[in-house]
Amino acid sequence: MHDLVLKTLGIGDLLAWLGVPDGSLVYPVVASVFPLVFLIIFALLAVYAERKVSALIQNRLGPMETGPWGLFQTTADILKLIQKEDITPKAADKILFFVAPVLVFTGTYASLAAFPWSSGFVGADLNVGIFYLLAISSLVVAGLLMAGWGSNNKWSLYGAVRSTAQIVSYEIPAGLAVLTAIVTTGTLSMNGIIRHQEGMWFGLLFQSPFLFVAFIIYLIASLAEVNRTPFDLPEAESELVGGYHTEYSGMKFAMFFLAEYGNMFIVSGIAVAVFMGGWLTPWGTEPSVLMGVVWMILKSLFFVFFQMWLRWTLPRFRVDQLMYLCWKVLIPIAFACLIGQAAVEVYL
Amino acid sequence: MGYFKDIYRGVSSTLTGMTLTARELVRPDHIVTIQYPKESIPVPETGRYRLHNNIDECIGCNQCANACPVSCIEIKSFKRMDKDVETVKETQKKRLWVEQFDIDMSKCMFCGLCTWPCPTECLTMTSVYDYSAYDFKEHIFKFSKLTPAEAEQKKAELEAWTAEQAALKAAAAAKKAAEAPAVKPETPAAPPAEKPAEG
Secondary structure (H helix, E strand, O other), rough: OHHHHHHHHHHHHHHHHOOOOOOOOHHHHHHHHHHHHHHHHHHHHHHHHHHHHHHHHHOOOOOOOOHHHHOOHHHHHHHHHEEEEEEOOOOHHHHHHHHHHHHHHHHHHHHHHEEEEEEEEOOOOOOOOOHHHHOOOOOHHHHHHHHHHHOOHHHHHHHHHHHHHHHHHHHHHHHHHHHHHHHHOOOOHHHHHHHHOOOOOHHHHOOHHHHHHHHHHHHHHHHHHHOOOOOOHHHHHHHHOOHHOOOOOHHHHHHHHHHHHHHHHHHHHHHHHOOOOOOOOOOOOOOOHHHHHHHHHHHHHHHHHHHHHHHHHOOOOHHHHHHHHHHHHHHHHHHHHHHHHHHHHHHH | HHHHHHEEEEEHHHHHHHHHHHHHHHHHHHHHOOOOOOOOOOOOOOOOOOEOOOOOOOOOOOOOHHOOOOEEEEEEEEEHHHHHHHEEOOOEOOOOOEEEEEEEEOOOOOOOOHHOOOOOOOOEOOOOOOOOOOOOOEEEOOOOOOOOOHHHHHHHHHHHHHHHHHHHHHHHHHHHHHHHHHOOOOOHHHHHHHHHHOO
16 A cells, blocks of 8 residues: 555655665555554544534634634644643553553544545455444544543543443444445445445435435444433533543543544545545546545544534433433434345345 | 334435535624624723723822722822912812822722722723733732822922921911010900900
Protein backbone atom coordinates (compact mmCIF):
# COMPACT_ATOMS: atom_id res chain seq x y z
CA MET A 1 0.00 0.00 0.00
CA HIS A 2 2.61 2.48 0.95
CA ASP A 3 4.05 2.67 -2.55
CA LEU A 4 0.74 4.04 -3.73
CA VAL A 5 0.30 6.33 -0.78
CA LEU A 6 3.75 7.71 -1.25
CA LYS A 7 3.22 8.18 -4.97
CA THR A 8 -0.19 9.80 -4.73
CA LEU A 9 0.58 12.13 -1.92
CA GLY A 10 4.00 13.05 -3.21
CA ILE A 11 5.58 11.87 0.01
CA GLY A 12 7.63 9.30 -1.91
CA ASP A 13 9.14 11.93 -4.17
CA LEU A 14 9.84 14.10 -1.21
CA LEU A 15 11.55 11.29 0.68
CA ALA A 16 13.58 10.26 -2.39
CA TRP A 17 14.58 13.87 -2.84
CA LEU A 18 15.69 13.96 0.76
CA GLY A 19 17.93 10.98 -0.05
CA VAL A 20 16.02 8.17 1.69
CA PRO A 21 16.98 4.89 -0.08
CA ASP A 22 14.36 2.59 -1.62
CA GLY A 23 12.92 -0.05 0.69
CA SER A 24 13.93 1.93 3.71
CA LEU A 25 11.86 1.67 6.88
CA VAL A 26 11.10 5.37 6.61
CA TYR A 27 8.49 4.78 3.88
CA PRO A 28 6.13 2.54 5.85
CA VAL A 29 6.61 4.71 8.91
CA VAL A 30 5.60 7.81 6.97
CA ALA A 31 2.70 5.94 5.37
CA SER A 32 1.36 4.77 8.72
CA VAL A 33 1.87 8.11 10.37
CA PHE A 34 -0.34 9.81 7.77
CA PRO A 35 -3.64 8.53 9.27
CA LEU A 36 -2.48 9.58 12.72
CA VAL A 37 -1.69 13.09 11.56
CA PHE A 38 -4.99 13.20 9.72
CA LEU A 39 -6.81 12.02 12.83
CA ILE A 40 -5.24 14.68 15.02
CA ILE A 41 -5.94 17.48 12.56
CA PHE A 42 -9.46 16.16 12.04
CA ALA A 43 -10.11 16.03 15.80
CA LEU A 44 -8.88 19.60 16.20
CA LEU A 45 -11.13 20.88 13.44
CA ALA A 46 -14.07 18.67 14.44
CA VAL A 47 -14.06 19.91 18.01
CA TYR A 48 -13.98 23.46 16.67
CA ALA A 49 -16.77 22.66 14.22
CA GLU A 50 -18.80 20.98 16.94
CA ARG A 51 -18.61 24.07 19.10
CA LYS A 52 -19.44 26.36 16.21
CA VAL A 53 -22.38 24.22 15.05
CA SER A 54 -23.76 24.00 18.57
CA ALA A 55 -23.31 27.74 19.03
CA LEU A 56 -25.00 28.70 15.78
CA ILE A 57 -27.91 26.31 16.38
CA GLN A 58 -28.39 27.90 19.80
CA ASN A 59 -28.03 31.43 18.35
CA ARG A 60 -24.66 31.96 19.98
CA LEU A 61 -21.28 32.72 18.44
CA GLY A 62 -19.05 30.01 19.94
CA PRO A 63 -15.31 30.49 20.33
CA MET A 64 -14.31 33.88 18.92
CA GLU A 65 -11.20 34.98 20.78
CA THR A 66 -8.30 32.70 19.85
CA GLY A 67 -7.34 33.45 16.27
CA PRO A 68 -9.77 34.64 13.60
CA TRP A 69 -13.27 33.44 14.53
CA GLY A 70 -11.65 31.43 17.31
CA LEU A 71 -10.00 29.04 14.84
CA PHE A 72 -7.10 28.21 17.16
CA GLN A 73 -9.29 27.59 20.19
CA THR A 74 -8.95 23.81 20.05
CA THR A 75 -5.21 24.04 19.44
CA ALA A 76 -4.95 26.10 22.60
CA ASP A 77 -7.15 23.60 24.43
CA ILE A 78 -4.96 20.67 23.37
CA LEU A 79 -1.80 22.52 24.38
CA LYS A 80 -3.38 23.08 27.77
CA LEU A 81 -4.39 19.40 28.06
CA ILE A 82 -0.84 18.28 27.26
CA GLN A 83 0.60 20.49 29.98
CA LYS A 84 -1.85 19.25 32.59
CA GLU A 85 -0.84 16.99 35.40
CA ASP A 86 -1.58 13.34 34.67
CA ILE A 87 -3.48 12.31 37.79
CA THR A 88 -4.06 8.67 38.72
CA PRO A 89 -6.51 8.31 41.61
CA LYS A 90 -5.12 6.56 44.67
CA ALA A 91 -7.77 3.85 44.65
CA ALA A 92 -7.63 3.26 40.91
CA ASP A 93 -6.43 0.04 39.34
CA LYS A 94 -3.11 1.37 38.04
CA ILE A 95 -2.73 -1.03 35.13
CA LEU A 96 -6.30 -0.88 33.82
CA PHE A 97 -6.36 2.86 34.31
CA PHE A 98 -3.28 3.22 32.15
CA VAL A 99 -4.18 0.66 29.50
CA ALA A 100 -7.77 1.85 28.91
CA PRO A 101 -7.11 5.05 26.92
CA VAL A 102 -4.38 3.30 24.96
CA LEU A 103 -6.75 0.48 24.06
CA VAL A 104 -9.55 2.85 23.10
CA PHE A 105 -7.24 4.80 20.87
CA THR A 106 -5.78 1.62 19.40
CA GLY A 107 -9.27 0.56 18.36
CA THR A 108 -9.77 3.83 16.57
CA TYR A 109 -6.36 3.92 14.96
CA ALA A 110 -6.44 0.28 13.89
CA SER A 111 -9.74 0.92 12.09
CA LEU A 112 -7.90 3.29 9.80
CA ALA A 113 -5.75 0.40 8.56
CA ALA A 114 -8.62 -0.86 6.39
CA PHE A 115 -10.17 2.52 5.79
CA PRO A 116 -10.78 3.04 2.06
CA TRP A 117 -9.31 6.48 1.47
CA SER A 118 -9.24 6.04 -2.29
CA SER A 119 -8.96 3.45 -5.04
CA GLY A 120 -5.21 3.11 -4.66
CA PHE A 121 -4.99 4.25 -1.11
CA VAL A 122 -6.30 1.80 1.42
CA GLY A 123 -4.06 0.56 4.19
CA ALA A 124 -4.91 -3.09 3.74
CA ASP A 125 -7.66 -4.00 1.26
CA LEU A 126 -8.66 -7.11 3.20
CA ASN A 127 -11.16 -9.50 1.68
CA VAL A 128 -12.98 -9.19 5.03
CA GLY A 129 -12.48 -5.43 5.20
CA ILE A 130 -15.87 -4.33 6.52
CA PHE A 131 -15.92 -7.25 8.95
CA TYR A 132 -12.50 -6.20 10.24
CA LEU A 133 -13.67 -2.58 10.63
CA LEU A 134 -16.78 -3.54 12.60
CA ALA A 135 -14.79 -5.96 14.74
CA ILE A 136 -11.83 -3.75 15.54
CA SER A 137 -14.01 -0.80 16.47
CA SER A 138 -15.60 -3.04 19.12
CA LEU A 139 -12.23 -3.02 20.86
CA VAL A 140 -13.36 0.35 22.16
CA VAL A 141 -15.91 -1.37 24.42
CA ALA A 142 -13.17 -3.26 26.24
CA GLY A 143 -11.25 -0.03 26.70
CA LEU A 144 -14.27 1.81 28.05
CA LEU A 145 -15.08 -0.97 30.49
CA MET A 146 -11.46 -0.99 31.67
CA ALA A 147 -11.58 2.77 32.14
CA GLY A 148 -14.79 2.60 34.12
CA TRP A 149 -13.70 -0.30 36.29
CA GLY A 150 -10.13 0.90 36.72
CA SER A 151 -11.14 4.40 37.84
CA ASN A 152 -12.81 2.96 40.95
CA ASN A 153 -15.51 5.61 40.74
CA LYS A 154 -19.22 4.93 40.71
CA TRP A 155 -19.91 7.42 37.93
CA SER A 156 -17.17 5.94 35.79
CA LEU A 157 -18.48 2.44 36.38
CA TYR A 158 -22.05 3.47 35.56
CA GLY A 159 -20.82 5.08 32.37
CA ALA A 160 -18.79 2.04 31.42
CA VAL A 161 -21.64 -0.37 32.13
CA ARG A 162 -24.06 1.73 30.12
CA SER A 163 -21.67 2.12 27.21
CA THR A 164 -20.98 -1.60 27.12
CA ALA A 165 -24.68 -2.44 27.13
CA GLN A 166 -25.30 0.19 24.51
CA ILE A 167 -22.46 -0.54 22.12
CA VAL A 168 -22.89 -4.31 22.26
CA SER A 169 -26.64 -3.95 21.61
CA TYR A 170 -26.33 -1.50 18.76
CA GLU A 171 -23.68 -3.51 16.99
CA ILE A 172 -26.44 -5.93 16.01
CA PRO A 173 -28.58 -3.49 13.98
CA ALA A 174 -25.42 -1.88 12.61
CA GLY A 175 -24.09 -5.24 11.51
CA LEU A 176 -27.46 -6.26 10.02
CA ALA A 177 -27.71 -2.97 8.13
CA VAL A 178 -24.24 -3.42 6.69
CA LEU A 179 -25.14 -7.04 5.88
CA THR A 180 -28.10 -5.78 3.86
CA ALA A 181 -25.68 -3.88 1.66
CA ILE A 182 -23.29 -6.81 1.50
CA VAL A 183 -26.09 -9.06 0.21
CA THR A 184 -26.12 -6.76 -2.79
CA THR A 185 -22.41 -6.23 -3.27
CA GLY A 186 -21.44 -9.83 -2.63
CA THR A 187 -18.08 -8.89 -1.11
CA LEU A 188 -16.71 -7.84 2.25
CA SER A 189 -13.70 -6.03 0.82
CA MET A 190 -14.03 -2.29 1.27
CA ASN A 191 -12.84 -1.39 -2.20
CA GLY A 192 -14.93 -4.27 -3.60
CA ILE A 193 -18.05 -2.80 -2.00
CA ILE A 194 -17.25 0.65 -3.35
CA ARG A 195 -16.42 -0.59 -6.86
CA HIS A 196 -19.76 -2.40 -6.96
CA GLN A 197 -21.44 1.00 -6.62
CA GLU A 198 -19.81 2.41 -9.75
CA GLY A 199 -22.35 4.01 -12.05
CA MET A 200 -24.92 4.50 -9.29
CA TRP A 201 -26.01 7.95 -8.16
CA PHE A 202 -25.16 8.24 -4.46
CA GLY A 203 -24.13 4.59 -4.37
CA LEU A 204 -26.43 1.94 -2.96
CA LEU A 205 -28.52 4.43 -1.02
CA PHE A 206 -31.29 4.86 -3.59
CA GLN A 207 -31.05 1.41 -5.20
CA SER A 208 -33.85 -0.12 -3.16
CA PRO A 209 -36.08 0.97 -0.27
CA PHE A 210 -34.55 -1.79 1.86
CA LEU A 211 -31.09 -0.33 1.40
CA PHE A 212 -32.36 3.14 2.21
CA VAL A 213 -33.93 1.96 5.45
CA ALA A 214 -30.83 -0.08 6.23
CA PHE A 215 -28.76 3.07 5.76
CA ILE A 216 -30.94 4.98 8.23
CA ILE A 217 -30.64 2.12 10.70
CA TYR A 218 -26.87 2.09 10.32
CA LEU A 219 -26.79 5.84 10.87
CA ILE A 220 -28.78 5.57 14.10
CA ALA A 221 -26.83 2.56 15.34
CA SER A 222 -23.51 4.21 14.53
CA LEU A 223 -24.51 7.20 16.63
CA ALA A 224 -25.02 4.83 19.54
CA GLU A 225 -21.70 3.13 18.88
CA VAL A 226 -19.74 6.35 19.15
CA ASN A 227 -21.72 7.48 22.20
CA ARG A 228 -23.11 10.58 20.52
CA THR A 229 -26.32 12.30 21.53
CA PRO A 230 -29.10 11.15 21.66
CA PHE A 231 -27.20 8.04 22.78
CA ASP A 232 -24.67 9.76 25.04
CA LEU A 233 -25.79 7.93 28.17
CA PRO A 234 -22.26 6.63 28.92
CA GLU A 235 -20.88 10.12 29.35
CA ALA A 236 -24.06 11.95 30.28
CA GLU A 237 -22.66 15.05 31.95
CA SER A 238 -25.88 15.87 33.75
CA GLU A 239 -26.20 12.41 35.27
CA LEU A 240 -22.74 10.86 35.49
CA VAL A 241 -20.36 13.80 35.75
CA GLY A 242 -18.29 12.60 32.79
CA GLY A 243 -19.03 8.88 32.58
CA TYR A 244 -16.06 6.57 32.04
CA HIS A 245 -13.56 9.43 31.69
CA THR A 246 -14.55 11.23 34.91
CA GLU A 247 -11.23 10.45 36.57
CA TYR A 248 -9.04 11.06 33.56
CA SER A 249 -7.02 14.17 33.01
CA GLY A 250 -4.26 15.50 30.83
CA MET A 251 -2.92 13.37 28.02
CA LYS A 252 -5.05 10.31 28.83
CA PHE A 253 -8.19 12.39 28.61
CA ALA A 254 -6.93 13.84 25.34
CA MET A 255 -6.56 10.28 24.01
CA PHE A 256 -10.19 9.48 24.87
CA PHE A 257 -11.21 12.68 23.20
CA LEU A 258 -9.15 11.97 20.11
CA ALA A 259 -10.57 8.45 19.91
CA GLU A 260 -14.11 9.75 20.27
CA TYR A 261 -13.77 12.16 17.39
CA GLY A 262 -11.77 9.65 15.37
CA ASN A 263 -14.60 7.15 15.80
CA MET A 264 -17.08 9.73 14.58
CA PHE A 265 -15.11 9.98 11.37
CA ILE A 266 -14.70 6.23 11.02
CA VAL A 267 -18.37 5.33 11.42
CA SER A 268 -19.23 8.10 8.97
CA GLY A 269 -16.59 6.70 6.64
CA ILE A 270 -18.10 3.21 6.87
CA ALA A 271 -21.59 4.59 6.19
CA VAL A 272 -20.23 6.46 3.18
CA ALA A 273 -18.22 3.51 1.87
CA VAL A 274 -21.01 0.98 2.21
CA PHE A 275 -24.05 3.04 1.22
CA MET A 276 -22.86 6.20 -0.50
CA GLY A 277 -20.20 5.00 -2.90
CA GLY A 278 -17.16 5.83 -0.80
CA TRP A 279 -14.48 7.52 -2.84
CA LEU A 280 -16.58 7.43 -6.04
CA THR A 281 -17.99 10.73 -7.22
CA PRO A 282 -21.65 11.22 -6.25
CA TRP A 283 -22.62 10.43 -9.85
CA GLY A 284 -20.73 7.14 -9.68
CA THR A 285 -17.63 7.61 -11.81
CA GLU A 286 -14.18 6.67 -10.61
CA PRO A 287 -12.12 9.77 -9.80
CA SER A 288 -8.34 10.01 -9.76
CA VAL A 289 -6.68 8.64 -6.64
CA LEU A 290 -6.21 12.04 -5.07
CA MET A 291 -9.72 13.24 -5.94
CA GLY A 292 -10.99 9.96 -4.46
CA VAL A 293 -9.46 10.92 -1.13
CA VAL A 294 -11.15 14.31 -1.40
CA TRP A 295 -14.58 12.79 -2.18
CA MET A 296 -14.24 10.21 0.58
CA ILE A 297 -13.32 12.84 3.16
CA LEU A 298 -15.98 15.30 1.95
CA LYS A 299 -18.75 12.69 2.12
CA SER A 300 -17.58 11.50 5.53
CA LEU A 301 -17.41 15.05 6.82
CA PHE A 302 -21.00 15.57 5.78
CA PHE A 303 -22.05 12.72 8.06
CA VAL A 304 -19.82 14.02 10.83
CA PHE A 305 -21.72 17.26 10.46
CA PHE A 306 -24.96 15.28 10.48
CA GLN A 307 -23.97 13.74 13.81
CA MET A 308 -23.30 17.18 15.26
CA TRP A 309 -26.54 18.52 13.87
CA LEU A 310 -28.47 15.67 15.47
CA ARG A 311 -26.61 16.12 18.74
CA TRP A 312 -27.82 19.68 19.12
CA THR A 313 -31.36 18.76 18.12
CA LEU A 314 -32.31 15.78 20.22
CA PRO A 315 -32.28 15.26 23.98
CA ARG A 316 -30.82 12.15 25.54
CA PHE A 317 -32.66 8.83 25.62
CA ARG A 318 -33.61 7.10 28.83
CA VAL A 319 -31.92 3.74 29.36
CA ASP A 320 -35.13 1.79 28.77
CA GLN A 321 -35.95 3.84 25.68
CA LEU A 322 -32.47 3.11 24.40
CA MET A 323 -32.96 -0.62 24.75
CA TYR A 324 -36.49 -0.46 23.36
CA LEU A 325 -35.28 1.35 20.27
CA CYS A 326 -32.53 -1.15 19.67
CA TRP A 327 -34.17 -4.50 20.35
CA LYS A 328 -37.77 -3.80 19.44
CA VAL A 329 -37.44 -1.32 16.61
CA LEU A 330 -34.07 -1.32 14.88
CA ILE A 331 -33.30 -5.05 15.00
CA PRO A 332 -36.69 -6.28 13.63
CA ILE A 333 -36.66 -3.66 10.91
CA ALA A 334 -33.04 -4.44 10.07
CA PHE A 335 -33.95 -8.12 9.75
CA ALA A 336 -36.89 -7.22 7.54
CA CYS A 337 -34.58 -5.16 5.34
CA LEU A 338 -32.05 -7.96 5.15
CA ILE A 339 -34.67 -10.49 4.15
CA GLY A 340 -36.30 -8.05 1.73
CA GLN A 341 -33.00 -7.20 0.06
CA ALA A 342 -32.05 -10.87 -0.12
CA ALA A 343 -35.37 -11.57 -1.80
CA VAL A 344 -34.74 -8.73 -4.24
CA GLU A 345 -31.31 -10.16 -5.04
CA VAL A 346 -32.65 -13.67 -5.55
CA TYR A 347 -35.88 -12.97 -7.48
CA LEU A 348 -35.10 -9.78 -9.42
CA MET B 1 -51.16 0.05 15.67
CA GLY B 2 -49.30 1.80 18.47
CA TYR B 3 -45.95 0.34 17.50
CA PHE B 4 -45.82 1.82 13.99
CA LYS B 5 -47.47 5.01 15.19
CA ASP B 6 -44.65 5.42 17.71
CA ILE B 7 -42.03 4.88 15.03
CA TYR B 8 -43.77 7.38 12.78
CA ARG B 9 -43.95 9.93 15.58
CA GLY B 10 -40.30 9.36 16.43
CA VAL B 11 -39.18 9.88 12.86
CA SER B 12 -41.43 12.84 12.14
CA SER B 13 -40.64 14.69 15.37
CA THR B 14 -36.93 14.16 14.77
CA LEU B 15 -37.30 15.59 11.28
CA THR B 16 -39.26 18.57 12.62
CA GLY B 17 -36.58 19.22 15.20
CA MET B 18 -33.79 18.92 12.66
CA THR B 19 -35.51 21.33 10.29
CA LEU B 20 -35.77 23.82 13.11
CA THR B 21 -32.13 23.51 14.16
CA ALA B 22 -30.98 23.65 10.53
CA ARG B 23 -32.95 26.84 10.03
CA GLU B 24 -31.36 28.42 13.09
CA LEU B 25 -27.94 27.22 11.96
CA VAL B 26 -28.08 29.37 8.83
CA ARG B 27 -29.56 32.46 10.48
CA PRO B 28 -26.61 34.59 11.59
CA ASP B 29 -28.99 37.50 12.19
CA HIS B 30 -30.57 35.55 15.06
CA ILE B 31 -27.36 35.54 17.10
CA VAL B 32 -27.89 37.14 20.47
CA THR B 33 -24.33 37.03 21.81
CA ILE B 34 -22.76 40.36 22.66
CA GLN B 35 -18.99 40.08 22.71
CA TYR B 36 -18.68 42.02 25.87
CA PRO B 37 -15.38 43.84 26.09
CA LYS B 38 -15.61 44.62 22.37
CA GLU B 39 -19.27 45.58 22.35
CA SER B 40 -21.75 46.19 25.11
CA ILE B 41 -25.36 47.09 25.76
CA PRO B 42 -25.74 50.87 26.19
CA VAL B 43 -26.29 51.89 29.78
CA PRO B 44 -29.67 53.54 30.45
CA GLU B 45 -29.54 57.27 31.12
CA THR B 46 -30.68 56.76 34.68
CA GLY B 47 -28.25 53.89 35.29
CA ARG B 48 -26.52 53.95 38.63
CA TYR B 49 -22.93 52.78 38.42
CA ARG B 50 -19.60 54.13 39.61
CA LEU B 51 -19.76 57.30 41.71
CA HIS B 52 -17.90 60.36 40.60
CA ASN B 53 -17.24 63.50 42.59
CA ASN B 54 -16.40 66.76 40.88
CA ILE B 55 -14.11 67.98 43.64
CA ASP B 56 -13.90 71.49 42.18
CA GLU B 57 -17.53 72.03 43.07
CA CYS B 58 -17.59 69.99 46.26
CA ILE B 59 -18.04 72.10 49.37
CA GLY B 60 -17.22 69.26 51.75
CA CYS B 61 -20.57 69.48 53.55
CA ASN B 62 -20.51 65.75 54.48
CA GLN B 63 -24.21 65.32 53.65
CA CYS B 64 -23.46 62.49 51.22
CA ALA B 65 -21.45 60.60 53.84
CA ASN B 66 -24.32 61.04 56.28
CA ALA B 67 -26.81 59.76 53.73
CA CYS B 68 -24.83 56.68 52.82
CA PRO B 69 -26.43 53.55 54.34
CA VAL B 70 -23.19 51.56 54.14
CA SER B 71 -20.73 54.32 55.07
CA CYS B 72 -18.64 54.03 51.98
CA ILE B 73 -17.83 57.73 51.71
CA GLU B 74 -15.14 59.12 53.96
CA ILE B 75 -14.60 62.86 54.07
CA LYS B 76 -12.04 64.82 56.06
CA SER B 77 -12.05 68.58 55.84
CA PHE B 78 -10.82 71.66 57.65
CA LYS B 79 -11.73 75.31 57.53
CA ARG B 80 -10.64 77.66 54.83
CA MET B 81 -9.30 81.06 55.58
CA ASP B 82 -11.78 83.78 54.75
CA LYS B 83 -9.74 84.90 51.78
CA ASP B 84 -9.88 81.34 50.35
CA VAL B 85 -13.65 80.99 50.47
CA GLU B 86 -14.95 80.47 46.96
CA THR B 87 -18.44 80.54 45.57
CA VAL B 88 -19.68 77.67 43.46
CA LYS B 89 -22.95 77.38 41.58
CA GLU B 90 -23.58 81.02 42.38
CA THR B 91 -25.09 80.42 45.81
CA GLN B 92 -22.95 77.79 47.54
CA LYS B 93 -19.80 78.82 49.40
CA LYS B 94 -16.78 76.60 49.72
CA ARG B 95 -15.81 77.21 53.33
CA LEU B 96 -13.80 74.00 53.75
CA TRP B 97 -10.72 72.43 52.33
CA VAL B 98 -11.54 68.81 51.52
CA GLU B 99 -8.33 66.95 52.27
CA GLN B 100 -9.85 63.50 51.86
CA PHE B 101 -12.84 62.42 49.79
CA ASP B 102 -12.67 58.62 49.43
CA ILE B 103 -15.43 56.44 48.08
CA ASP B 104 -15.04 52.71 48.63
CA MET B 105 -16.88 51.26 45.62
CA SER B 106 -16.44 47.73 46.98
CA LYS B 107 -18.81 48.73 49.81
CA CYS B 108 -21.14 50.82 47.67
CA MET B 109 -24.58 49.35 47.07
CA PHE B 110 -25.46 51.74 44.24
CA CYS B 111 -28.58 53.13 45.91
CA GLY B 112 -27.77 56.66 44.82
CA LEU B 113 -28.98 58.16 48.10
CA CYS B 114 -25.77 60.15 48.41
CA THR B 115 -26.40 62.07 45.22
CA TRP B 116 -29.71 63.59 46.38
CA PRO B 117 -28.57 65.75 49.31
CA CYS B 118 -25.56 67.14 47.45
CA PRO B 119 -26.12 70.91 47.38
CA THR B 120 -23.87 71.53 44.38
CA GLU B 121 -24.75 68.36 42.51
CA CYS B 122 -21.11 67.48 42.25
CA LEU B 123 -21.55 63.85 43.36
CA THR B 124 -23.04 61.83 40.51
CA MET B 125 -23.43 58.22 39.45
CA THR B 126 -21.78 57.64 36.11
CA SER B 127 -22.32 54.92 33.52
CA VAL B 128 -18.92 53.28 34.15
CA TYR B 129 -19.49 49.74 35.36
CA ASP B 130 -16.47 47.71 34.26
CA TYR B 131 -13.77 48.60 36.76
CA SER B 132 -13.08 45.26 38.39
CA ALA B 133 -9.68 44.94 40.02
CA TYR B 134 -7.51 42.36 41.73
CA ASP B 135 -7.49 44.16 45.08
CA PHE B 136 -10.27 45.71 47.14
CA LYS B 137 -7.99 48.66 47.74
CA GLU B 138 -8.16 49.50 44.06
CA HIS B 139 -11.86 50.10 44.55
CA ILE B 140 -11.28 53.01 46.88
CA PHE B 141 -11.50 56.03 44.66
CA LYS B 142 -9.81 59.16 45.94
CA PHE B 143 -11.17 62.47 44.71
CA SER B 144 -9.37 65.03 46.85
CA LYS B 145 -6.93 67.18 44.92
CA LEU B 146 -5.00 68.30 48.00
CA THR B 147 -1.72 66.50 48.54
CA PRO B 148 -0.87 65.75 52.18
CA ALA B 149 1.91 68.33 52.02
CA GLU B 150 -0.47 70.99 50.72
CA ALA B 151 -2.99 70.05 53.39
CA GLU B 152 -0.33 70.40 56.10
CA GLN B 153 0.68 73.76 54.72
CA LYS B 154 -2.92 74.95 54.54
CA LYS B 155 -3.54 73.72 58.08
CA ALA B 156 -0.48 75.56 59.32
CA GLU B 157 -1.61 78.69 57.50
CA LEU B 158 -5.07 78.29 59.00
CA GLU B 159 -3.61 77.92 62.47
CA ALA B 160 -1.51 80.98 62.03
CA TRP B 161 -4.46 82.87 60.62
CA THR B 162 -6.75 81.68 63.43
CA ALA B 163 -4.14 82.75 65.97
CA GLU B 164 -3.86 86.09 64.19
CA GLN B 165 -7.61 86.51 64.18
CA ALA B 166 -7.77 85.54 67.84
CA ALA B 167 -5.04 88.03 68.59
CA LEU B 168 -6.92 90.69 66.65
CA LYS B 169 -10.09 89.79 68.46
CA ALA B 170 -8.31 89.92 71.80
CA ALA B 171 -6.81 93.23 70.86
CA ALA B 172 -10.24 94.49 69.87
CA ALA B 173 -11.72 93.17 73.09
CA ALA B 174 -8.95 94.79 75.08
CA LYS B 175 -9.56 98.02 73.23
CA LYS B 176 -13.27 97.70 73.95
CA ALA B 177 -12.50 96.95 77.55
CA ALA B 178 -10.39 100.05 77.68
CA GLU B 179 -13.21 102.12 76.27
CA ALA B 180 -15.79 100.30 78.35
CA PRO B 181 -16.31 102.58 81.40
CA ALA B 182 -17.78 105.24 79.19
CA VAL B 183 -20.23 102.89 77.61
CA LYS B 184 -20.93 100.37 80.35
CA PRO B 185 -23.23 102.31 82.63
CA GLU B 186 -25.44 103.07 79.68
CA THR B 187 -26.43 99.54 78.98
CA PRO B 188 -27.33 98.34 82.46
CA ALA B 189 -29.09 101.60 83.00
CA ALA B 190 -31.58 100.98 80.28
CA PRO B 191 -33.54 98.10 81.82
CA PRO B 192 -34.18 99.81 85.09
CA ALA B 193 -35.33 102.75 83.09
CA GLU B 194 -37.81 100.56 81.31
CA LYS B 195 -39.06 98.72 84.31
CA PRO B 196 -40.61 101.64 86.03
CA ALA B 197 -42.20 102.56 82.72
CA GLU B 198 -43.86 99.18 82.61
CA GLY B 199 -44.75 99.05 86.16
